[in-house]
Amino acid sequence: MKDEFQYSEGKSPALPIFSTIELHHLLKLTSEIAQELFEVEGVSVLLVDPLTDELVFTVATGEKGDILEQARLKKGEGIAGKVAESKSPLIVNDVRKFPGFSPKMDERSGFKTRNILAVPLIVDDILIGVIELVNKKIGEFTKADLEKLQAFSPLVAFSLENVKRFNQVRLERTLLSDEIHSGFQLLGASEPMRSVISLVEKVAPTNTTVLITGESGTGKEVVARAIHRLSPRADFPFVKVSCGAIPPTLIESELFGHEKGAFTGAIATKRGKFELAHTGTIFLDEIGELPKDMQVKLLHVIQEKTFERVGGSKPLRVDVRIIAATNRDLKKEVANGNFREDLYFRLNVINIHLPPLRERKEDILILAKHFITKFASELGKSIKGLSREAESILLSYPFPGNVRELENLIERAVVLAEREFLGPDVFPPDLKQYKLSIKKEQPRTLHELEMEAVIEALKKAGGNQSEAARILGITRDKLRYRIKKYNIPT
16 A cells, blocks of 8 residues: 555655654644545544543544544544454444444534544554544545555554654653752761661652651752652652642642643643653642642542543543652641641651751761862862861851752852862852851861761772772771761762
């Protein structure tokens, strides 16, 4: 049937479907090409919804086609449903005499279906959808039409799979970029941070819901990403939702998506964050800002593992791990009637509390040096570290903005730096007063001295642990023990 797809100049009419990477555009092109090629009144492409295993009219052309878009059929329901169920094609030249014909689509659209030719769309023996031709303009569908559609359908299926894979790669690159720029390493040698890291390592392999608490800027997202990265879901999406940044009128649509026509401006079906996070992790930041009506719906998702899109009526099953975070005292919010008690208990199965930076001063210089390395590399500068004066200022400053403030401060300092060691001159003016309150530098603890010696040796050795151990005069095993003890990145 190869010659069926050749124009007089030798080009295939199916060629344009290989030139697009947008799903809706691809399906529109496919339908328009098929409608012209097979001389029919309408073409529908139904795709399998992986969450419900139903067929969705993703694109439908013809006089009433737009009315059918987003309509659903169960496998086995109607002609397309039977094709999906059996993975075999069907020619039905008189639908009224076919016992499996379902009139509900005609009733919905006002269209009158006479005959249908439908074939499955299959990739690697997996059904991804069905393409059906409706009402041949002249005569009936023939065996030749079937053979031609069977030759055309693999091109469509192959193109759909390519678009799916391209969009998956694009999503993964976006998620990876977010993760890289989030600086997801958990750093710290203080007792509170060692406890946090230990708890993260224990809960990560499970599916247990986690509530991360702490002041703004303490690194709650970093902890959430670490849990995801160490979990069996690490190769699947990590989707962040900032509950406080979304207007109340839009948050349901953001979380659960919406159907086409659900409200003014809903020109197409949109997948929500829970769908995007399917098989992965959803991170609900600022959960204390969630409106009360949405708290009920979130509780339903946690309990039933299902939700409905705005404007939809079909429950969608989802498999996600939920991690929530807040800088509020949710117990007080519950007592004040602002947060549901049942939802609080569902979220607070495991609580990880991040102490403010002022309560873990041992971590300040570790974090500062990490940020110096990060920003010096990004800006192409050679910065070796902090001067003693700069260190004293950082250790004395209370950091009301916590780790985020420290990171911003170091970025500013690296941008302004003209020497190898960052001094007070590159700090904001209001920080410089803190060195005046230090009459005599406090003696360093043995832990701090040992940790700095290990960091310095690793730096001199270019990260080579054997060489760093030689510089320190200890065995490699003892060096590795100290690296783990102080959680020093390698």
